[in-house]
Amino acid sequence: MISSNFKNLHTSKDEDDLPHLVSMFFDDHLSDADCNKLQLRLQTDPSARRFYTQYAVMQSHITLHFNHGLDYETSAKSKPLYSKKRFRALETMTYFSIIGIAILICICVFGLLQFAQPEVQDDSELFQYPYIARIERSEDVKWQDEIDRPVKTFLRDKDLLSMLEGEVEVRLKSGTTLIFHGPSSFRIEEDNISLSLGKLIADVTKKAIGFSVETPSGKVVDLGTTFSVTVTPEKKTEVQVFRGKVNISIFDAEGTEFFSKFLFANQAAEFEFTAKEINDSIFSSIDFLQIITRDYAISDFSENNILQENIPDAVAAGLFDQYEDDHKVFIFPEKKNILLESDVQAAISRPGTYQNEREISRNRDTIPDGTRVDSFRIYFNPVGHPQNMVTVQGKIHFNRPVIGILTSNEQLLKTSSLFSSLIVDSPSRLTFHSSNKTEKAKRQHIDIISLSDDRKVITYKFMTYGKYVDDLRVLIESER
Amino acid sequence: MTKHVLSNEFLRDLTQYQDRLFAYILTMIGNIDDARDVLQDVNQCILKKVDKYNEGTNFLAWARRIAYFEIQSYWRNKGRSRFHFDIELLEHISEEAIEAIDRYDERLSALRLCIEKLPQEKQKLLVQRYQKSLSINDVAKTWNRSGKAIVMLLSRVRLQLFDCIQKRLAENNL
Numbered sequence: 001m002i003s004s005n006f007k008n009l010h011t012s013k014d015e016d017d018l019p020h021l022v023s024m025f026f027d028d029h030l031s032d033a034d035c036n037k038l039q040l041r042l043q044t045d046p047s048a049r050r051f052y053t054q055y056a057v058m059q060s061h062i063t064l065h066f067n068h069g070l071d072y073e074t075s076a077k078s079k080p081l082y083s084k085k086r087f088r089a090l091e092t093m094t095y096f097s098i099i100g101i102a103i104l105i106c107i108c109v110f111g112l113l114q115f116a117q118p119e120v121q122d123d124s125e126l127f128q129y130p131y132i133a134r135i136e137r138s139e140d141v142k143w144q145d146e147i148d149r150p151v152k153t154f155l156r157d158k159d160l161l162s163m164l165e166g167e168v169e170v171r172l173k174s175g176t177t178l179i180f181h182g183p184s185s186f187r188i189e190e191d192n193i194s195l196s197l198g199k200l201i202a203d204v205t206k207k208a209i210g211f212s213v214e215t216p217s218g219k220v221v222d223l224g225t226t227f228s229v230t231v232t233p234e235k236k237t238e239v240q241v242f243r244g245k246v247n248i249s250i251f252d253a254e255g256t257e258f259f260s261k262f263l264f265a266n267q268a269a270e271f272e273f274t275a276k277e278i279n280d281s282i283f284s285s286i287d288f289l290q291i292i293t294r295d296y297a298i299s300d301f302s303e304n305n306i307l308q309e310n311i312p313d314a315v316a317a318g319l320f321d322q323y324e325d326d327h328k329v330f331i332f333p334e335k336k337n338i339l340l341e342s343d344v345q346a347a348i349s350r351p352g353t354y355q356n357e358r359e360i361s362r363n364r365d366t367i368p369d370g371t372r373v374d375s376f377r378i379y380f381n382p383v384g385h386p387q388n389m390v391t392v393q394g395k396i397h398f399n400r401p402v403i404g405i406l407t408s409n410e411q412l413l414k415t416s417s418l419f420s421s422l423i424v425d426s427p428s429r430l431t432f433h434s435s436n437k438t439e440k441a442k443r444q445h446i447d448i449i450s451l452s453d454d455r456k457v458i459t460y461k462f463m464t465y466g467k468y469v470d471d472l473r474v475l476i477e478s479e480r
Numbered sequence: 481m482t483k484h485v486l487s488n489e490f491l492r493d494l495t496q497y498q499d500r501l502f503a504y505i506l507t508m509i510g511n512i513d514d515a516r517d518v519l520q521d522v523n524q525c526i527l528k529k530v531d532k533y534n535e536g537t538n539f540l541a542w543a544r545r546i547a548y549f550e551i552q553s554y555w556r557n558k559g560r561s562r563f564h565f566d567i568e569l570l571e572h573i574s575e576e577a578i579e580a581i582d583r584y585d586e587r588l589s590a591l592r593l594c595i596e597k598l599p600q601e602k603q604k605l606l607v608q609r610y611q612k613s614l615s616i617n618d619v620a621k622t623w624n625r626s627g628k629a630i631v632m633l634l635s636r637v638r639l640q641l642f643d644c645i646q647k648r649l650a651e652n653n654l
Contacts, residue, residue: 023635025510027616035563043569053576056507058642061591063512064499066610130499
């Protein structure tokens with residue numbers, strides 16, 4: 001056993017000053033006499049050499065451990081690729097030597113010098129083992145170990161991290177984005193996260209398919225997707241899939257897999273720590289707001305909204321009794337950056353509150369041709385009994401101004417050929433929007449739609465019977 | 481200069497073993513900044529000698545040999561410094577280092593657990609010294625203590641970590 005080799009050092013620690021000499025050596029605080037003493041000891045005592053070596057390896061480990069971010073961009077005090085002394089020496093080298101070495105290194109090794117460069121195009125070139133990830137965003141994060149990890153801090157392979165609070169976005173070498181919400185505890189590896197507590201949202205790049213998240217009793221394997229995993233303090237695991245699909249496995253106490261299932265986009269599942277099966281649960285897209293904001297012109301929405309990327313054909317065609325839910329209002333992104341080649345009539349385009357058919361569904365405004373727009377469908381179809389009114393309300397925040405809300409069947413039908421992928425791809429496809437209720441509110445005055453002064457927030461209150469749907473198309477300014 | 485196409489395996493090995501090479505070099509040099517510089521020299525040398533490397537053989541052993549000669553060169557250039565590793569001592573330390581680095585991952589995992597167990601004050605001291613790279617005197621100022629006291633404190637903390645690591649390694653061996 002290794003430790004027994006140092007028995008003499010440890011049992012006679014009071015007399016043996018070797019540990020202190022070695023420590024001072026690494027702090028460059030040895031006196032001349034101490035230098036001689038240490039040197040003599042190392043030359044003559046194999047046990048001292050072994051102690052020194054293992055101590056030195058520990059010293060390198062501590063150095064690497066505390067330099068999560070060999071962040072040469074932000075910290076002048078962090079260790080640069082070359083020491084200051086070496087930089088001075090480099091200045092004296094000939095121009096051609098430097099260029100020659102630089103070319104050699106640039107051509108041959110992807111990234112060996114990238115630490116010293118503030119801007120790089122390919123993220124993977126930033127990372128040099130054991131650094132496999134980098135903090136890209138950090139909001140009000142409190143780390144349990146109280147170590148400061150600012151944006152651009154590099155994280156090491158197998159780093160074990162605990163957040164007390166806040167939100168941190170980490171980018172792996174593969175380009176995969178991970179967003180952790182505190183409180184959370186996790187261990188980070190290039191293709192695997194062990195999540196023992198908290199919420200993780202993963203947006204996995206194609207080249208990282210197979211990336212996995214391990215929880216106390218299961219494992220989620222990515223199959224090209226965006227998904228979230230939450231581990232509660234009771235060790236229950238919840239999985240939500242926004243995009244693509246994952247495979248979930250659960251394990252027994254011995255770590256043997258005994259059940260697995262696939263989970264697809266807009267599905268959710270959960271399993272207890274000691275579960276023997278995986279149960280379906282209710283999907284919510286609110287976990288993926290950061291991803292949605294990145295990919296669409298939406299900055300926030302109420303929890304009762306579900307942003308679903310692929311609009312089902314039946315809904316796109318305006319068929320009745322599809323996607324029925326008494327509590328959820330779906331947001332379906334449609335075509336982006338469409339140039340209007342003729343004027344489009346819109347029911348609502350100015351700030352204000354509109355609350356009856358006369359106010360909501362008339363063609364009061366025109367969006368002129370030549371305008372570029374992104375389109376979203378807002379869809380509420382309650383299960384509710386035909387005689388019972390169902391009410392739902394919420395908000396959708398866009399990050400660019402709304403330039404028109406289309407509410408009538410006529411408006412929807414006329415514009416589907418421009419904005420609906422289904423109709424654009426299959427122009428002969430018949431569409432109805434026959435069940436749209438907003439028109440039928442003529443005598444009932446039962447929907448309220450508001451557009452904020454900056455035209456970026458739509459507030460809605462839909463009150464409808466089970467036999468109707470609320471179906472809107474929202475057009476917003478395209479990104480310039 | 482002859483261009484040699486680097487295989488993915490070679491690049492993977494080169495990047496993967498950087499920390500082990502650093503540990504090996506630091507063991508025989510003792511100064512972190514100098515060890516970083518030597519590591520860069522070693523990397524350049526490895527790239528120049530890539531055509532001499534036989535794919536599939538032990539990359540780390542091959543790279544370590546290159547590092548060993550760079551370290552010798554470092555000490556030669558150091559000339560008459562107060563502390564000096566002569567050839568014989570370098571050979572001895574190199575043998576020991578190879579053995580210690582064989583359990584690199586195990587040691588690293590043990591270290592992390594041991595650091596977590598340290599009281600906050602001691603962790604703070606390590607952060608100042610290793611993460612913020614404060615000099616002994618700068619650390620001493622923040623603690624309102626003498627440099628000598630900080631050197632002693634660091635020595636105790638490191639020895640505590642060392643003992644903890646040895647204990648964990650020994651437990652793993654049982």
